[in-house]
Amino acid sequence: MTDFGIIGTGHLGSMLAEASIRRGAIEKERLWVSNRSQKKALRLAEELGVRAANNHEVAKRSDIIFLCVRPMDLEEVISEIHEHLTPDKLVVSMAMDFPLSRIQGLCQARTARAIPSIASSKGLGVTLLVLSDDASEDDRSQLFRLFRAIGWPVEVTEEQLDVLSDLTSCGPAYICALLREFALEASRRDGKIDRGQAEKLIRKTLIGTAALLEDMSFDELIFMVATEGGITEEGIRVIKAHSQELFRSLFLATSARHRQVKDGIGDLKG
Ligand SMILES: NC(=O)c1ccc[n+]([C@@H]2O[C@H](COP(=O)([O-])OP(=O)(O)OC[C@H]3O[C@@H](n4cnc5c(N)ncnc54)[C@H](OP(=O)(O)O)[C@@H]3O)[C@@H](O)[C@H]2O)c1
Known part of the structure; x- marks a missing residue:
């Protein structure tokens, strides 16, 4: 069984948690969440029954870790949980403009980027996915399964991401x-x-x-x-x-x- 983590439960992170639980894409016992100001993560734990913890615990417990912090905060978060980002884990960054190569340089985990849309909260959002060369077929099917539950996942190249995210995310x-x-x-x-x-x-x-x-x-x-x-x-x-x-x-x-x-x-x- 796969355990999932969401680090950063602001607008996007909480939308992902709520939509994935309410649409049955992740079982509540298998979703770990953390946030810098703890009350946002605690609210999700209370409302959805997911597990709130700190960044270390979330990274340690999860097989697939979604990083839903702003681009400027991403490097600090990866450095903090670095020891848990081993090659058996998949890290999925939601941050705009933070390249995969930079994430790969900061940790040992397999990597991907996902840019969803606010419409995913209604199960109708396009999610743009970029997978790195070290991501496996299983990673691809896990991400497609999850984002299909909240809309339409589409795999694109990293070079296409800026313009396409203007269409789907903005x-x-x-x-x-x-x-x-x-x-x-x-x-x-x-x-x-x-x-x-x-x-x-x-x-x-x-x-x-x-x-x-x-x-x-x-x-x-x-x-x-x-x-x-x-x-x-x-x-x-x-x-x-x-x-x-x-x-x-x-x-x-x-x-x-x-x-x-x-x-x-x-x-x-x-
Ligand atoms: N919003 C969208 O529609 C959308 C669409 C596509 C992609 N994105 C991307 O998604 C990311 C998040 O966007 P957002 O709109 O959700 O921003 P947001 O509402 O500001 O959420 C960011 C969250 O990250 C938390 N955070 C910051 N540093 C942290 C740390 N060290 N450890 C744990 N949590 C930390 C913040 O906690 P505090 O409460 O303490 O500030 C905040 O709750 C961005 O990179 C953005 O580019 C957003």
Whole structure:
């Protein structure tokens, strides 16, 4: 039987614990959790019946250890539990911008990276997975089994991670930010539409659209709505004309930030 550990039970770590237990991907007796401020881990122990401990105990007891701390804290955590990160263990880092090669240089364990999405809390998130060369087929199937329980795991290369995580991990926030502006503009049109009502209607429309997209491509759905010479076609024309610049700027800004975080990590000792 495999024991799992989660070190760092902030937003992501607690989502992973809750979703994996509630969806039956991990048995509660087999999940160990720790956090710098202990009360977050104790809350999970109380609510889910998992085992709260300190970082050492979690690393010692677990076969697969998820490191859910911020990139700047990762090196310190690995150094702290280093003695338990032996070749029979799999360490899975959730940290953006912290390369596998750096983790491999810090410990003896087999290594992987996983970047889930907030939508995994509803069992509907894409998780991007990168496995190192020393990871086994069993590691691959364990990770796929676990992340399939909370959405859709996809194996990618480390070079693809920055851009793809913009789509899948930042994506839910970007979609909301765009639609928030859509609702805001609707409410500015002539003062007859309340912003709250506009947001509520768009949220419902988004849920319906997401259901349609289960078995339809973007192009197919657009084709069904935007009849030739109709109103939607006019709107689509405007979106096409302006969105390339918007998304080009978005990727430029996020890649600059990725670079900044990577440089910050590079400056850490080690
Ligand atoms: N949030 C997302 O949607 C998302 C998506 C993909 C990837 N990620 C990645 O996931 C990681 C965590 O993100 P987050 O949003 O969950 O951040 P967060 O809410 O700040 O959680 C980080 C947690 O790590 C704990 N921590 C820090 N140092 C520790 C240590 N030495 N030992 C044990 N616990 C320690 C913190 O404890 P305290 O309570 O004491 O501060 C905090 O609870 C980041 O690397 C991020 O890049 C996040």
